[in-house]
Amino acid sequence: xxxxxxxxxxxxxxxxxxxxxxxxxxxxxxxxxxxxxxxxxxxxxxxxxxxxxxxxxxxxxxxxxxxxxxxxxxxxxxxxxxxxxxxxxxxxxxxxxxxxxxxxxxxxxxxxxxxxxxxxxxxxxxxxxxxxxxxxxxxxxxxxxxxxxxxxxxxxxxxxxxxxxxxxxxxxxxxxxxxxxxxxxxxxxxxxxxxxxxxxxxxxxxxxxxxxxxxxxxxxxxxxxxxxxxxxxxxxxxxxxxxxxxxxxxxxxxxxxxxxxxxxxxxxxxxxxxxxxxxxxxxxxxxxxxxxxxxxxxxxxxxxxxxxxxxxxxxxxxxxxxxxxxxxxxxxxxxxxxxxxxxxxxxxxxxxxxxxxxxxxxxxxxxxxxxxxxxxxxxxxxxxxxxxxxxxxxxxxxxxxxxxxxxxxxxxxxxxxxxxxxxxxxxxxxxxxxxxxxxxxxxxxxxxxxxxxxxxxxxxxxxxxxxxxxxxxxxxxxxxxxxxxxxxxxxxxxxxxxxxxxxxxxxxxxxxxxxxxxxxxxxxxxxxxxxxxxxxxxxxxxxxxxxxxxxxxxxxxxxxxx
Numbered sequence: 001x002x003x004x005x006x007x008x009x010x011x012x013x014x015x016x017x018x019x020x021x022x023x024x025x026x027x028x029x030x031x032x033x034x035x036x037x038x039x040x041x042x043x044x045x046x047x048x049x050x051x052x053x054x055x056x057x058x059x060x061x062x063x064x065x066x067x068x069x070x071x072x073x074x075x076x077x078x079x080x081x082x083x084x085x086x087x088x089x090x091x092x093x094x095x096x097x098x099x100x101x102x103x104x105x106x107x108x109x110x111x112x113x114x115x116x117x118x119x120x121x122x123x124x125x126x127x128x129x130x131x132x133x134x135x136x137x138x139x140x141x142x143x144x145x146x147x148x149x150x151x152x153x154x155x156x157x158x159x160x161x162x163x164x165x166x167x168x169x170x171x172x173x174x175x176x177x178x179x180x181x182x183x184x185x186x187x188x189x190x191x192x193x194x195x196x197x198x199x200x201x202x203x204x205x206x207x208x209x210x211x212x213x214x215x216x217x218x219x220x221x222x223x224x225x226x227x228x229x230x231x232x233x234x235x236x237x238x239x240x241x242x243x244x245x246x247x248x249x250x251x252x253x254x255x256x257x258x259x260x261x262x263x264x265x266x267x268x269x270x271x272x273x274x275x276x277x278x279x280x281x282x283x284x285x286x287x288x289x290x291x292x293x294x295x296x297x298x299x300x301x302x303x304x305x306x307x308x309x310x311x312x313x314x315x316x317x318x319x320x321x322x323x324x325x326x327x328x329x330x331x332x333x334x335x336x337x338x339x340x341x342x343x344x345x346x347x348x349x350x351x352x353x354x355x356x357x358x359x360x361x362x363x364x365x366x367x368x369x370x371x372x373x374x375x376x377x378x379x380x381x382x383x384x385x386x387x388x389x390x391x392x393x394x395x396x397x398x399x400x401x402x403x404x405x406x407x408x409x410x411x412x413x414x415x416x417x418x419x420x421x422x423x424x425x426x427x428x429x430x431x432x433x434x435x436x437x438x439x440x441x442x443x444x445x446x447x448x449x450x451x452x453x454x455x456x457x458x459x460x461x462x463x464x465x466x467x468x469x470x471x472x473x474x475x476x477x478x479x480x481x482x483x484x485x486x487x488x489x490x491x492x493x494x495x496x497x498x499x500x501x502x503x504x505x506x507x508x509x510x511x512x513x514x515x516x517x518x519x520x521x522x523x524x525x526x527x528x529x530x531x532x533x534x535x536x537x538x539x540x541x542x543x544x545x546x547x548x549x550x551x552x553x554x555x556x557x558x559x560x561x562x
Contacts, residue, residue, distance in 0.1 A: 032071050036115035036243045040065065040074040041105045041130065043121040043146070048081030050122035050201060053192035053223045054146045057120055057232045061144065064236030065118065070243070073112065077104045077130075079123045082447060082473065083161045083195065087414065092444030094125060095471070096543045098280070099556050101129025106136055114139065116243045118236060122146030122194050122223070124474070127204040128277035131213065135284035138250050140242040142344050143214045144235050145205035147223030148315040149193030154183050160196045162309055162475035164188045165449055169457015172422045193223030197308030199474030202315045203270030204277055206324050207261040212252045212343030216352055220319035238344050247346065253285045256338040260328075260349065262294055263336055266301040266378030267327050269311060271474030272393045272482055275380060279553030291382055291391045291551050295510065298378030301336060303397055304368050310397060310477040311374070313366045321366040325356050330370055333358040383481055385513040386521065387467070387493050387503070390485035390551035392512050394505070395472070399479050400462040402507035405515070406431045410499050413437065414448055414470070421454040428463035431503040435494045436531065437470030438487025439554040443535065443544035449473035452480055465505045467512065469494050469550070481505055481512055485551040489530065496524040 020033060040062055044054040058074060065072040080090070080097040101121075109117050116139055119130035127143065134141040152159035167184040170176045176184075194201035205219035215235055221228040241247075258278060265274045275294055282289035304327055306312050331337040332353055339350030360367040368374055379397035384390075396402050406429040411417040417434050420426055432451070439445045448470055455464055461478040469487035472480060488495030493514055497503070502515035514521070535541045548558040 026073070028071065035069055035071045037112070038065055038070045038072045038239065039105070039109045039112065039114040039117040040072045041077055041108070041117060041119040042074060043077050043079050043101070043123070043126040045079050047079055048084060048123050049149060049189055049192050050081065050194040051079050051126070051146060054120050054122055057144065057146060057229060060229050060232045061118055061120065061236050064233035065240065068237050068240035070116070070240050072118070073114070075108050077101050079126055082124050086447060086473070087418065087450035091446040092442050092540065094447070095439070095445045095554060096539060098125040098129040098132070099543065100539070101126060102132035102136070105130060105133035109133070109137055109139065116140040116239055118142055118144070118239055120144045120146060120232070122201065124200040124204065124273065127201065127208060128281060131208060131281045132284040134213070134249050135253060135281055138248050140239060140247060141213070141249050142235050142239045142242070143208050144232050145208070145214060145219055147193050147221050147225070147228045148202055149196045150190060150222050150224065150316055151196050151314045152187040152190045154187040158314055159184060159188045160308060160314060160475070161188055162197065162199070162449070162453060162473070165453035165475070166457045169421070169454035172454065173458040175457070191224055195475065196314040196316065197475060198268050198270050198305070198315065199309065200271040200273040201474070203265060203268065203274050203474055206268060206270065207265055207274060207278065209324050210261045210264045210328060211257040212341060212349065213249065215344065216325050217319070217323050220315050220323045222316050222319070241346060242344060245346070247342070247344070250285055252342055252344065253281070253287065254341060255287050255289070257341045258282050258287055258289050259297065260337050260341060262297045263301050263331055264324065264327060266298050266380060267304045267331060269303050269305055269307050269374070269379050269397060272380060272395050272472050272476070273474055275393050276471065276483065276550060276553055280555050283553055283555050283558070294380060295382040298380060301331070301378045302373035303375040303379050304330065304373050306366055306368065306374055309475045318366050321364040322360055325353060326360055326367055329353045329356040329358060330360070334370060381507050381510055383505070383507070383510050383512040385511045387512045387514045388484045389493070390549055392467070392481045392484040394481040394507055395477055396507040401479065403505065404429070404431065404465045404479055405502060405504040406465065408433050408497050408499060408501040408503050410435070410497055414446055414451060417451045418454060421451055421458065426455070426460065426464060428460060430464050431505065432464065432466040433494065433497050433503070434466065434468040434470060435488040437468055438489055439547040439550055440544050441469065441487050441489030443540050443547065445471050445550065445554060447471045447473040448482070449476055452476040452478055465503070467494065467503070467505065479505060483550040484512070485549045487550065491525065491528060491530070493521065496521060496528060
């Protein structure tokens with residue numbers, strides 16, 4: 001092993017004796033002080049099924065790191081369950097937790113001068129949080145995904161957590177009875193693992209695998225399967241090799257690697273949250289990446305996978321069909337992937353994919369053949385216009401009518417909107433506007449899964465539009481536009497919309513427009529006043545004071561570095 005920053009410091013002279021004494025108390029022997037010390041950052045908790053299996057994975061990683069000649073030091077970080085907090089005030093803390101996770105990992109690893117970091121996460125914000133910290137520190141690192149949940153089943157159909165949210169809308173619309181609603185809820189989440197469609201967790205785990213910061217196939221393994229534990233051990237050996245060779249995250253997380261990640265997210269039909277998180281990770285890695293890059297890549301990449309929320313299959317089906325490597329190989333074979341990017345295996349992307357066929361197997365329906373994609377272009381469109389001068393993100397696949405003009409139905413919070421949907425006050429052709437839910441205005445940029453699922457459940461998914469300065473769950477689909485920037489809280493045009501105003505959402509033209517005159521907009525802007533902050537102390541007040549626009553990734557250190 002080369003000299004490492006922590007192991008070198010604790011052996012420099014007699015004045016380091018107290019440091020060694022402290023480490024002896026946690027298990028170091030005479031021969032251990034020259035070994036690289038690895039921070040084992042575990043997001044284990046029983047708060048959510050996404051993370052409840054991570055404790056066992058951390059124990060497996062600890063043993064494997066010892067075997068690989070490292071000295072692991074285990075510490076914990078937090079999680080917020082998006083699914084449990086959804087639709088409540090608690091959901092405002094979800095995106096905030098991404099920053100807390102990043103800050104906590106960075107604080108421990110730099111405070112203890114770790115030689116490397118092995119991060120394990122499950123729920124949505126664990127992954128970008130860990131990757132932000134890894135990118136900032138730039139010490140040898142690897143990420144391990146806690147794994148996806150297996151699908152629930154009721155009456156012969158696969159269920160996910162989104163099934164439960166949509167069942168609420170179906171029940172409200174009189175399409176199912178109370179007993180079926182309860183049965184869906186009882187069967188939707190059968191055990192450990194993150195939400196089972198190509199929602200945010202599986203989207204981000206896939207993106208991290210594509211970038212080369214986790215091992216091939218690891219992003220779609222089920223949490224409860226033995227291969228997930230085995231892959232965790234293999235990840236420990238890969239990290240030990242990276243420490244020996246001083247293979248650093250910023251050598252892997254290059255501009256090309258981010259382009260690869262965006263390309264695969266488009267091909268998978270992944271979550272809108274990938275835009276927010278990849279921008280934030282790129283900022284931490286000091287890689288130039290803008291929201292417009294997503295639109296450029298979208299136009300040349302087909303959607304190849306038929307995955308939930310708008311498709312038929314779940315992540316475990318995708319894994320059996322060949323997973324992320326199969327999709328990567330198809331994209332590489334058609335010139336849409338950078339094959340020369342280095343990965344945590346020590347090999348390039350092209351070398352990792354060398355033995356994978358160019359076309360998917362014919363005995364599966366999850367990954368479509370290249371000549372028969374689900375959609376000819378990617379699904380995450382960047383819309384701009386006088387309602388979103390910095391941009392907004394729309395998931396445009398799975399919608400019959402990607403262009404709609406209608407009257408605005410304005411709500412100042414998610415709760416107000418949900419009540420109106422369940423009370424049948426939303427009509428076909430309406431454009432719902434949910435504002436003051438942005439990064440600063442929320443604060444925390446809540447996900448709007450409850451109202452969007454209620455719209456789908458009520459059968460309005462193809463006839464009602466929704467725009468918000470908040471976010472969407474990875475489980476959301478329909479004619480919905482999120483991340484509208486500038487947000488209402490900083491004077492964005494979404495805060496100037498009045499009930500009944502005409503709004504146009506046009507995915508073909510990538511347009512989000514408020515159909516009032518510029519003179520009228522100026523009049524409204526002159527009369528606009530910011531609302532009083534909703535939090536004046538604590539973590540939410542600090543977050544609101546620091547957070548950037550969603551168009552820049554909603555990062556909290558932008559003003560500090562600019």
